[in-house]
Amino acid sequence: MIADVVEYFRKLPGRGARVNGRRVTIAEIAAEAGVSVPTVSRVLNGRTDVAAGTRERVENLLSEHGYVRRASRQRPGGAALIDLVFNDIDSPWAVEMLRGVEDATHAAGVGLVVSAVHKRPASTRQWLQNLRARTSDGVIFVLCGPGPASIELQRLGVPVVIVDPAGNASAETPTIGATNYAGGRSATEHLVRSGHRRIALIAGPKDLLCSRARLDGYRAALDEAGIGEELIVQGDFLHQSGFTATEKLLSRATPPTAIFATSDTMALGAYEAARQRGLRIPNDLSIVGFDDLPESRWASPPLTTVRQPLVEMGALAARTVLRMTRGEPIEVPRVELVTELIVRNSTTPPR
Incomplete structure (x- = not known):
């Protein structure tokens, strides 16, 4: 999607100047000035974190080539x-x-x-x-x-x-x-302090830094507690994946006694999976979420969670x-x- 956005902005009128029938690019201005492309971008945006001599050199080249800034920046x-x-x-x-x-x-x-x-x-x-x-x-x-x-x-x-x-x-x-790592660690440490040893995690999308950091926090807390077994099921932050992941975890020969779902929405999906099996929260299964969405405090029972200031x-x-x-x-x-x-x-x- 972002690649299409780039192509769109490349085609916007009023950017750059034409030399021999083609448009001069910021990269060419940067090469001629002997600076990086981001430096030219900062000059174009009027940023103050550019040395005076560098700014003057870039401005002179922009003027020489007739480079036209987008009107919206002005x-x-x-x-x-x-x-x-x-x-x-x-x-x-x-x-x-x-x-x-x-x-x-x-x-x-x-x-x-x-x-x-x-x-x-x-x-x-x-x-x-x-x-x-x-x-x-x-x-x-x-x-x-x-x-x-x-x-x-x-x-x-x-x-x-x-x-x-x-x-x-x-x-x-x-x-x-x-601070997703610290949040993942604090959620897991809370369950460890409560006496749980079989603590499962429902992970978020693998490509997101926030997901990986919460997983790392979970693993660090288990390692510090001397708990060697990780119980990890993949989710996508949405309700259905929390439900499906909990179904898998509760179907194990020895199911977890606690679940850390790395989003509140997945945690509420875990609630429903537990309810359909006749389990009571927290008596039969403890659950922790992540986000502190408004509906988390109105869940039954109210959800223990990691608040991130969305x-x-x-x-x-x-x-x-x-x-x-x-x-x-x-x-x-x-x-x-x-x-x-x-x-x-x-x-x-x-x-």
Whole structure:
């Protein structure tokens, strides 16, 4: 999907200059100036973290080649419109993230366009068609890969922020996340302190950094407790996968006494699987989630979970991309907000 976005921005009018019938690129300006492409991008965006001599050299070359900046970057006061792009917006998790982004953009007087592309080419093409009718000043991607495509967007002068990226992001791309390793560890340690030794984990998508960090925290806590057996079943953060994974775990000859589901939605799927088997939570099975979604406190019993500040993460992503549109430097490209274990009534010592 992001590769299509890159191609779209490459075709935008009013960028660069034509020499001998072709458009001069930022990469060519960078090569002639003897600097990196991101440095030219920072000059184009008016960023202050560029040495005065370097800025003057790049500006002179841009002027010499007649390079035309996008008009949207020139608005007084920064951005007028931001795009927020999800793979899927059908989950309570996405709604919480949206709340934070909307709060920050509304406070800044900036418009917000929300899109869900569902990882389908047709949806992506429709989004691009809609995007052609507007001029967005920045993009926030949620649960997307940072790869060459999103890096290229930044090189093209379009500020990009990624929330919970898939894979390691470039230092040029700000990313927002939470302390997932610490959260995974605290959830598992809570079950260990409660006396559980057969602790299963329902993992999230393997390509996401947040999933891998929660898994690593689980393993670290088991290792420190001297528990050698790992009980790991793959999920996808959604309700059905939590239900299916719990069915598999409870069908084992020796089922776990506790489950750490790495999202609240999967934890609630685990609730249903336990209920259908006539098991009581927490008497027969302890369950811990991750997210602290609003419905978690209203579950029966209320769910013990790791709170990640989803609203705050969304707001920080929006404030970060707005700072970039104003040319302000981003001192720390990777920010992780603190998680917190919230103990409720879904965990107890094993019988």
